[in-house]
Amino acid sequence: METLITPLRDAGVEVQTRILRGTPFLEIIREVLRNQHDLVMMTADGESGLTGALFGSTSIHLMRKCPVPVWVIKPVHAKFYARIVAAVDPYPSDRELDALNIKIVELAASLARAERSELYIVHTWNASRISSLGTRFSRGNTEPMVSDVEQEHVSRLNKLLQQCPLDDVRHQVHLLEGDANDVIPAMAKRKRADVIVMGTVCRTGVAGFFIGNAAERVLRQVDCSVLTVKPDTFLTPVKLDQFESAHAA
Secondary structure (H helix, E strand, O other): OHHHHHHHHHOOOOOOOOOOOOOHHHHHHHHHHHHOOOOEEEEOOOOOOOOOOOOOHHHHHHHHHOOOOEEEEOOOOOOOOOEEEEEEOOOOOOHHHHHHHHHHHHHHHHHHHHHOOEEEEEEEEOOHHHHHHHHOOOHHHHHHHHHHHHHHHHHHHHHHHHOOOOOOOOEEEEEEEOOHHHHHHHHHHHOOOOEEEEEOOOOOOOEOEOOOHHHHHHHHHOOOEEEEEOOOOOOOOOOOOHHHHHHHO
């Protein structure tokens, strides 16, 4: 570790090191709790390419349980991020999740500014349930319903973007129909994304946010770095032991 960090210290960066013993994701989260860190960064612990997932057990556990953003970096990557995808699911009537979407866009935009990157903001919606009504209603009756749902998602997306100034960021906005579990990886591949910024908390019954198995389905399909974000109110299930908790208090 000293060999790795010496060039950073020589460049004037303040660096501290810790050697932790135990289950990796548990000890990393406890270190975050002890020292109130704001971000966890790690190298992807899975296998890249078509034969294996880029994100392994430690990555998934941290993405699901760590209280701060987790940035998992593909081992082989360009010197800078040229293309960034921000996956959002705006829902203005839910303040907590609306704030999460704002955080996703702000983090992605901040990274795009620093890297002078292209930012792609993606929101998916699914018309399959309405289209399935075609067995009971004529196609002419369901088409207006599908159009109304699409316009509602357009409105949600516009309201979100009004809260996130992007005038100084090169960006595109994409409203895509389909299952987010398939659409987001396909979009990332098509745009040759270097990193995806996304949430890891869902609303029950609403497609588009990722948690548990749904997140893993997305992550199994992507081959780029991922920065995952949770609401400010998220509480990790991982706890410090009684002695550490008393000392922190």
